[in-house]
Amino acid sequence: MMRVPGSVGWLLRHELRLGWYNAAGGRDAGGRRRPGNFVIGMAVLGCIVMHVVGWLAVRQLAGVPAGDPRILLVITAMLAVGTTFMLSSAIKTSVLVLFERSDLDLLLSSPLPSRSIFTVRLLGVCASTAGLYLFFLAPFAHAGLLQGQWRWLGIYPGVIAVAVLCSCCAMLLTLGLVRVLGARRTRVVAQIVGALAGALLVIASQLHALTSRQTQERIRNSVLELVQQNGAVDNPLWLPARAMLGEPLPLLMLAGFAAGLFMLTTASTHRFFARGLQLAASAAVVGAPSGAPRRHRFGRSLFQTVVIKEWRLIARDPQLLSQVMLQVLFLLPLFFLIFQRTDIQAQAIGAGLALLCSSLTGALALIALSAEDAPDLLLVSPASQRTLRRAKLTAAMLPVLALVAIPLLWLLMRMPAAGLVACVVVCGAVTGAGLIVFWCGRPGLRSNFKGRGKGGFVMNVLELFNSLAWGLLGWFLSAYALGQLSSFGMSAIAGGILIAIAAPVVAWLLRPRQLVSVSAL
Amino acid sequence: MDDRLPALRLAGLRKHFGRPAVDGLDLTVRRGELYALLGPNGAGKTTTLRLVTGLLAPDAGTVEVLGIDLATAPAAAKSKLAYLPDEPMLYGKLKPFEYLEFVAGLWGVAAQAAEPRARELLDWLDLSAHANELTEGFSRGMKQKLALAGALIHDPELLILDEPLTGLDAVAARQVKDLLLAHVAKGGTVILTTHILEVAERLAHRIGIIRQGRLIAEGTLAELRERTQGGSLEDVFLQLTAAP
Numbered sequence: 001m002m003r004v005p006g007s008v009g010w011l012l013r014h015e016l017r018l019g020w021y022n023a024a025g026g027r028d029a030g031g032r033r034r035p036g037n038f039v040i041g042m043a044v045l046g047c048i049v050m051h052v053v054g055w056l057a058v059r060q061l062a063g064v065p066a067g068d069p070r071i072l073l074v075i076t077a078m079l080a081v082g083t084t085f086m087l088s089s090a091i092k093t094s095v096l097v098l099f100e101r102s103d104l105d106l107l108l109s110s111p112l113p114s115r116s117i118f119t120v121r122l123l124g125v126c127a128s129t130a131g132l133y134l135f136f137l138a139p140f141a142h143a144g145l146l147q148g149q150w151r152w153l154g155i156y157p158g159v160i161a162v163a164v165l166c167s168c169c170a171m172l173l174t175l176g177l178v179r180v181l182g183a184r185r186t187r188v189v190a191q192i193v194g195a196l197a198g199a200l201l202v203i204a205s206q207l208h209a210l211t212s213r214q215t216q217e218r219i220r221n222s223v224l225e226l227v228q229q230n231g232a233v234d235n236p237l238w239l240p241a242r243a244m245l246g247e248p249l250p251l252l253m254l255a256g257f258a259a260g261l262f263m264l265t266t267a268s269t270h271r272f273f274a275r276g277l278q279l280a281a282s283a284a285v286v287g288a289p290s291g292a293p294r295r296h297r298f299g300r301s302l303f304q305t306v307v308i309k310e311w312r313l314i315a316r317d318p319q320l321l322s323q324v325m326l327q328v329l330f331l332l333p334l335f336f337l338i339f340q341r342t343d344i345q346a347q348a349i350g351a352g353l354a355l356l357c358s359s360l361t362g363a364l365a366l367i368a369l370s371a372e373d374a375p376d377l378l379l380v381s382p383a384s385q386r387t388l389r390r391a392k393l394t395a396a397m398l399p400v401l402a403l404v405a406i407p408l409l410w411l412l413m414r415m416p417a418a419g420l421v422a423c424v425v426v427c428g429a430v431t432g433a434g435l436i437v438f439w440c441g442r443p444g445l446r447s448n449f450k451g452r453g454k455g456g457f458v459m460n461v462l463e464l465f466n467s468l469a470w471g472l473l474g475w476f477l478s479a480y481a482l483g484q485l486s487s488f489g490m491s492a493i494a495g496g497i498l499i500a501i502a503a504p505v506v507a508w509l510l511r512p513r514q515l516v517s518v519s520a521l
Numbered sequence: 522m523d524d525r526l527p528a529l530r531l532a533g534l535r536k537h538f539g540r541p542a543v544d545g546l547d548l549t550v551r552r553g554e555l556y557a558l559l560g561p562n563g564a565g566k567t568t569t570l571r572l573v574t575g576l577l578a579p580d581a582g583t584v585e586v587l588g589i590d591l592a593t594a595p596a597a598a599k600s601k602l603a604y605l606p607d608e609p610m611l612y613g614k615l616k617p618f619e620y621l622e623f624v625a626g627l628w629g630v631a632a633q634a635a636e637p638r639a640r641e642l643l644d645w646l647d648l649s650a651h652a653n654e655l656t657e658g659f660s661r662g663m664k665q666k667l668a669l670a671g672a673l674i675h676d677p678e679l680l681i682l683d684e685p686l687t688g689l690d691a692v693a694a695r696q697v698k699d700l701l702l703a704h705v706a707k708g709g710t711v712i713l714t715t716h717i718l719e720v721a722e723r724l725a726h727r728i729g730i731i732r733q734g735r736l737i738a739e740g741t742l743a744e745l746r747e748r749t750q751g752g753s754l755e756d757v758f759l760q761l762t763a764a765p
Contacts, residue, residue, distance in 0.1 A: 298622050298639070299632020309615065309623045316614040316655070374610035377671075380574045381627035382600035 006112050011120040018103075019128065038457070047139070054139035058147055075241035079162065082133060084197055086163055090129045090170030091194035095186075097121045098174055098273075108274060118270035122171055122262070129170075130163030154246025161258035162240070168258075168265040170194075175272050192322040302383050303391045310368045310395035320367060327359055328403075346418035346482055349411055350474030353422055354429040357400050358467035361433035365396035370441035389438065397434050401426070417481035425477060428500060429470035435504040436462045439511035458510060462503045469499035526588040528552045528679045528710035534572060534582035536734075542568040544734035546582070550727075552678075555701065555711045557721035557728045561762050565734035566714040567607075570683050573712075574604040586679055600628065603677035607684040609668035613657030617648055617667050620656060621674050628675035635674060642670035646696055661688040669697060673704070680704055682713040686720060698724060722754040730761050737761055 004010060035043075064071055107117050137155050144152020173193070177186040243250040300308065314320060369392045372378065378388055404426055412419030440459040473496040476489040485493075529550040536543040543565045550556045560566050571577040573584055575595055584591040586598040612620060618639060625635035643649045646666040651659070656667060665688065672680060680701070686694045701711050701724065715721055721728055722742060730738040730745075738745060738761050742754060751757035 297632070298625055298630070298635035300622075300626055302626055302629065305623055305626025309612070309619070309626075312619060313612060313614050373612050376576055376604070376606060377610040377624070378627070379576055380599060380602075380604045381624075382596040382598075382629075383627045384596070 006110075006116070008116050008119055011112070011116060012123055015120050015124045016127070019124065043135075047135070050136055050139040051142060054141075054143040055146075058140060058143040058149060058152060062147070062149065069238075071245075072238040072241045075244055076238060079240050079244065083162060083166060086129050086133065086166040087170060088194045088197040089132075090125055090163075090167045091174065091190055091197060093125045093128050094167075094170045094174040095190045095194070097125060098178070114274045115266060115270040118273040119266045121273075122167060122266060125167040125171060126160070126164045126262075129167050130160050133159050133163065151246030154244055154251050157251055157255050158240075158244040158246075161243070161254045164258040164262050168261045172265060172269065175269055179272070188318040192318060196322075196326070302387055303394075306388055306391035307395040307398075310392055311399070314364065314367065314395075314399070317367075320363075324360060324363060327356065327363070346411065346415050346422075347475045347478040347484075349407065350418065350422040350425055350478035351471045352474070353404050353407060354425045354470035354474035355467050357404055357426050358429040358433040358463070358470055360400045360403070361397055361430045362437060362463045362467075364400065365393060365434045365437035366441055368392040368396040369437055393434050393438050396437075397430050400430055415482070418478045421477045421481045422474065425470055425474040428473070429466065432466040432470065432500055432504050433463055436466055436507040439504070439507040442512075459507070462507050465499050466503040469496045469503065472496040473500060526552070527585075528554075528587055529573060529712065530583075530585040531569070531573070532583045532585075534569070534584065535580045536565075536568055536572055536577060537580055538568075541734050543572060543579075546731070546734060546736055548729060548736055548739075550679075550710060550712055552587075552710050553705060553708050554726040555705045555713070555724050557725035558712060558714045558731065559718070559721055559728060559758060560714075560731040564731045564762075566731060567683055568734075569731070570604070570606075570681055570712070570714065574602065574681060575599060576604075600675075601677060602679040602681060603672035603675065605665075605668055605672045605680070605682040605685055607687055609664040610671075611656050611664055611668055614655055616655060617643060617652050617670070620667060621671060624671040625674050630675045638674055638676070639670070642673055645700065646670055662690055662693040665689055666693060666696065669700065673700070676709075678709055680709060680711045682711065684715060685713055686715060686717055718754045718758055728754070730758065732762050 061071075104117075108114065134156070137159055141152045141155040144150065144155075174186065174190050177190055177193075181189060239250045240254060243254040369389060378385070408419065408423055408426065411422050436459060440456065440462060442456055442459075472492055476485060476492045476496065479485045479489055480493070527549045529548070531546050531548040534543050534546040534548075535541065546565070546569060548569075558566050558569065568577065572579050573586070573591070575584075575591055575598070584598075587601050589598040589601065591598040612623075615623065621639040621642070622635070625639070630638075640649070643652060646669065648663065648667060648670070651663065656664060659667065665685070669682075669685065672682075682701075685697055685701075689697060698720070701713070705711055713720075713725075725742070727739065727741055728745060729736055738748065740748070742757075745754070745757045745761075746752070749757045749760045751760050
């Protein structure tokens with residue numbers, strides 16, 4: 001059916017088409033404009049697996065009444081986790097929509113009403129927020145439909161309603177930040193808030209770990225009381241979970257609330273949306289004085305010059321820094337728990353530091369080595385490409401080692417043998433992760449490398465194996481150093497060494513034989 | 522170095538992207554001249570420049586920069602040249618001095634030469650007032666001027682520019698043109714592509730016109746006019762590049 005050009009439906013179709021092209025992962029320039037066959041194959045496979053899981057789960061839960069407080073508690077907990085991640089992703093998408101989409105100038109200069117443009121953009125944010133969750137949860141609805149359990153169909157409107165709520169909150173928050181902080185700061189702050197929102201539960205669990213045993217006991221009792229109390233089903237706390245389970249009234253209330261907020265958001269803020277874009281555009285033009293003038297040091301060696309340049313770029317990338325800090329944050333609860341368990345302290349520190357270092361090095365090395373804003377400048381220069389890449393690798397590895405130096409020193413002083421093991425394991429994890437990116441990283445523009453998982457499937461898998469192998473070695477070698485190694489531990493060490501060596505070797509075997517100019521790709 | 526050596530010599534240069542982009546190009550640019558490479562869209566100008574700078578590998582043919590074969594001694598050849606593409610190669614999160622410090626490091630310029638040169642270039646291009654700002658906030662013209670400063674920081678013998686005046690206002694364009702003329706006056710060589718024929722007409726010592734990857738005409742403006750009995754360079758260009 002033909003849609004009237006300029007209508008909301010027409011714009012939405014355009015938006016969805018762009019979203020599909022973008023799913024090609026930035027490979028749409030002159031090439032294919034859809035995800036690759038491998039990605040589509042994996043998605044189909046994942047969809048089949050989820051349908052099998054959904055079928056089994058729905059059959060298993062057939063006899064459980066929907067009002068069972070235990071079920072409601074589980075679904076509420078899952079909703080809480082899902083909502084924080086949805087909010088995080090919606091904030092990031094809102095920033096993208098507001099600051100990074102280059103087609104908005106074209107749209108806003110057209111006679112289309114700004115309300116239509118904003119409505120479609122918000123719908124786009126909603127769709128991208130809901131998409132991933134529907135991919136994983138819709139199979140449960142399909143299984144419920146096939147097994148005659150209609151209540152599972154509530155997943156569709158439930159997920160969409162929660163996604164709409166999160167998207168509206170994210171957009172309102174982003175626009176609010178623009179009003180309070182201005183466009184330039186909003187871009188940075190919203191990215192950090194988005195990342196923090198994703199880690200909200202981890203932060204909460206960390207706070208929980210920090211509380212006293214009495215407080216923890218009190219929280220546990222309150223939850224149990226909530227679950228066990230009579231008439232718990234009527235508690236408003238369970239409304240979202242009951243909506244997800246397909247109860248008509250809660251579902252209607254949730255959907256109505258989402259629709260109401262959506263309409264309120266589009267009606268009340270579409271003008272400010274246009275204003276926000278104008279602010280963003282003017283912020284992009286005005287220069288950003290940063291810091292006092294300082295002396296510059298020319299004449300460093302090539303190696304030093306590149307390392308300094310990479311450090312400057314890393315230090316001035318708040319999004320990257322927030323991601324790095326979040327990885328540290330995710331591991332903090334583990335460390336708090338460790339200090340309560342003296343019997344496994346050294347092992348857990350060794351494993352935790354290895355995992356952290358491998359992950360951080362992978363993230364920084366990918367940005368330093370693969371994400372290059374001026375790749376042609378490096379290729380045109382007479383500088384040795386090998387030296388350049390080594391310097392970039394060093395620039396990625398040194399900050400990670402500096403970050404873990406203090407816990408390592410502490411461990412060395414407290415338990416010298418275990419500390420020494422942790423040092424070896426950390427160096428191994430950092431070197432392994434760095435080498436994998438060194439050999440497997442694909443070149444690209446820095447702007448395309450925001451976030452993790454942009455280094456390609458094979459590289460991500462190798463990085464994962466590297467992290468796990470060194471984590472394993474960190475645990476069991478520390479146990480060995482303390483004389484607490486079991487017979488299983490010896491096998492684990494052997495397996496860990498094998499994988500730790502194999503991962504970079506595979507990366508080396510898969511390395512591209514020739515440097516390629518990004519602009520030639 | 523032998524002064525009689527040309528700044529650039531291309532022999533039988535070929536590059537195919539499905540269809541020939543550069544098709545057996547022979548070209549010689551003398552030292553100390555400003556050479557304008559003209560041609561319609563898709564004629565192969567940018568591909569030629571990318572082959573000369575080593576960003577693309579030719580399918581056939583040779584590139585010699587001041588007598589140095591780019592294929593056999595790339596580092597030595599690259600140390601003599603600088604390239605300014607139509608999209609400036611900058612880092613948004615670096616400040617102008619930091620960028621110049623980095624580029625000087627890439628070309629191994631000594632501190633004693635690099636620092637005053639950087640200040641001189643930023644002054645000349647009116648960028649000193651913005652020396653403490655991140656380049657991500659710069660206008661297109663400021664970015665282009667900073668990239669040009671980066672290209673000149675090591676005082677290259679051969680300066681290669683792809684559409685250097687695109688997006689520049691009259692003042693910035695004048696500054697860039699003055700810098701190019703000063704570079705040539707000092708004995709340097711400049712090769713540029715441009716769609717602004719007036720620039721080629723006013724600045725270039727010699728003009729080469731390519732179409733479909735081949736050099737179809739070359740000479741001074743007077744020689745080209747004589748060949749086509751044309752008036753302005755625009756007339757000559759349109760006559761020469763008209764489809765057969």
